[in-house]
Amino acid sequence: MKTTITAIKADVGSIGGHIKPSERLLDAVTNYLEEHRRGLIIDYKVSFTGDDIAILCTHERGVNDEKVHKLAWEAFWEGAEVAKKQGLYGAGQDLLKDAFSGNVKGLGPAVAEMEFEERPNEPFLFFAADKTDPGAYNLPLYLGFCDPMFNSGLILSPGMFKGFKFTIMDVNYVEADRVIELNAPEELYDIAALLRDPERFVVESIHSRTTGEQAVAVSTTRLHNIAGKYTGKDDPIMIVRVQGAFPATGEILAPFSIGHFVAGFMRGSHTGPLMPVKRNSTISYFDGPPVVSCAAYCVHEGHLTESADAFDHPFWDYVRQEVSRKALEIRRQGFFGNAMLPFSELEYGGIVEKLSKLDSRFVVRS
Ligand code: F6R
Ligand code: MG
Numbered sequence: 001m002k003t004t005i006t007a008i009k010a011d012v013g014s015i016g017g018h019i020k021p022s023e024r025l026l027d028a029v030t031n032y033l034e035e036h037r038r039g040l041i042i043d044y045k046v047s048f049t050g051d052d053i054a055i056l057c058t059h060e061r062g063v064n065d066e067k068v069h070k071l072a073w074e075a076f077w078e079g080a081e082v083a084k085k086q087g088l089y090g091a092g093q094d095l096l097k098d099a100f101s102g103n104v105k106g107l108g109p110a111v112a113e114m115e116f117e118e119r120p121n122e123p124f125l126f127f128a129a130d131k132t133d134p135g136a137y138n139l140p141l142y143l144g145f146c147d148p149m150f151n152s153g154l155i156l157s158p159g160m161f162k163g164f165k166f167t168i169m170d171v172n173y174v175e176a177d178r179v180i181e182l183n184a185p186e187e188l189y190d191i192a193a194l195l196r197d198p199e200r201f202v203v204e205s206i207h208s209r210t211t212g213e214q215a216v217a218v219s220t221t222r223l224h225n226i227a228g229k230y231t232g233k234d235d236p237i238m239i240v241r242v243q244g245a246f247p248a249t250g251e252i253l254a255p256f257s258i259g260h261f262v263a264g265f266m267r268g269s270h271t272g273p274l275m276p277v278k279r280n281s282t283i284s285y286f287d288g289p290p291v292v293s294c295a296a297y298c299v300h301e302g303h304l305t306e307s308a309d310a311f312d313h314p315f316w317d318y319v320r321q322e323v324s325r326k327a328l329e330i331r332r333q334g335f336f337g338n339a340m341l342p343f344s345e346l347e348y349g350g351i352v353e354k355l356s357k358l359d360s361r362f363v364v365r366s
C-alpha cells in the first residue's frame with residue numbers, strides 16, 4: 001500500500017501577540033478533523049510551534065489531494081473563527097484567500113507532503129519552525145545529506161554511497177515552480193553555490209540515488225509573494241524519512257546543534273540563530289528567537305505512533321544555552337549591518353516611505 005504523509009501549517013491567531021495559539025483554537029481544529037476525517041484520512045496529529053498550528057495526517061490519496069487539503073483548510077477556518085471570538089492576535093492571518101481552489105498551495109498555509117511505499121518499519125521526522133523562512137533548512141539538509149562530517153553513513157553505510165538528488169526551487173520566481181535537480185556528491189559545489197542564498201534558493205525535496213525513494217519534503221511557500229505585502233514569515237515545515245538508505249535520525253538532527261543564523265526573528269526582518277526547541281514551545285525574546293521543533297514518528301499502514309520529541313534531551317538544553325548566547329550577541333548590534341535583513345528581505349514596508357522622504361532632501365555638491 002502507498003501511504004501519503006501530508007503536513008499543513010498555518011498561523012490563524014495567537015495569544016498575547018505572536019506567542020502561541022489558544023487551547024480553544026487547537027481544540028476547534030482537532031474537533032473539526034475528528035468529525036470530518038472519516039473515509040478521507042487514516043490518522044492525524046495537531047501540534048503547534050510558536051504561533052503556527054500544524055496538521056500532520058496520513059492517507060492513501062497521494063500528494064496535492066483536493067479533499068485532504070480542503071479538510072485542513074476548513075479546519076483552519078474553524079480555528080480562525082474561534083480566534084476571532086477570543087480576540088486572538090492575527091486571527092486568520094495565514095488564510096490569505098477567502099475561497100478554497102483545489103489545493104492550499106498559494107492560499108497561505110504551508111504544505112510538505114510525500115507519497116511512498118511503506119518500508120516494513122518506517123521512521124520519519126516532522127520539523128516545524130517559527131519566525132523564519134524555508135531557507136532555514138538549507139544548511140542542515142546540506143550537512144545531513146552531503147557532508148560525512150555530519151553524516152557518517154556517507155562513508156560507513158553502502159546504502160548511501162551513491163549519494164542523494166537535491167531538487168532546489170527558485171522561490172523568487174512567482175509565475176510557476178522553477179526548479180533544478182542536482183546530484184550529490186558530483187555536483188556538490190553547485191548545490192552549495194545555490195543553497196548559500198537561502199532567501200532565493202530553497203531545498204524542495206531530496207531523493208536517495210540508491211533506491212530512488214524520496215527522503216525529504218519541505219514547504220517552500222513565500223507569504224509575501226502571495227500577498228504582495230507583509231503577512232508574517234513563512235515558518236516552514238519539513239518531513240524527513242530516516243534510517244536504512246536514508247540518514248539516521250541523529251545525523252539529521254546533528255547540524256541543528258550549530259544554531260545557524262537565519263532570516264526572521266522580530267517583524268520577520270532580522271537575523272537570528274535557529275534554536276532547536278521542544279514540541280509545543282512558545283515564542284518570547286524579541287519575538288523569537290527563530291525556533292524549530294522536531295517530532296519523530298513511525299507509521300504503519302498509515303497509522304502513526306505517538307511522537308518522540310527529538311529536541312527534548314539534556315544535550316539540547318546545552319545547545320539552547322549556546323544559541324541564547326548567539327541570539328544576545330547579534331541583538332547587541334540592534335539594526336546595524338547584518339543584524340537586520342537587507343532591504344529586499346525586510347517584511348515591513350515602512351522604511352521605504354522613510355527613505356523616499358529623505359531621498360528628496362539629499363543634495364549633490366558641485
Ligand atoms: C514575526 C512576527 C512578529 C510581528 C511583530 C509586530 O513573524 O510575527 O515579530 O511582526 O510582533 O506585529 P504587528 O505588526 O502585527 O503589530
Ligand atoms: Mg503570527
Ligand code: MG
Binds near residue numbers: 052130131232233235
Ligand atoms: Mg509563525
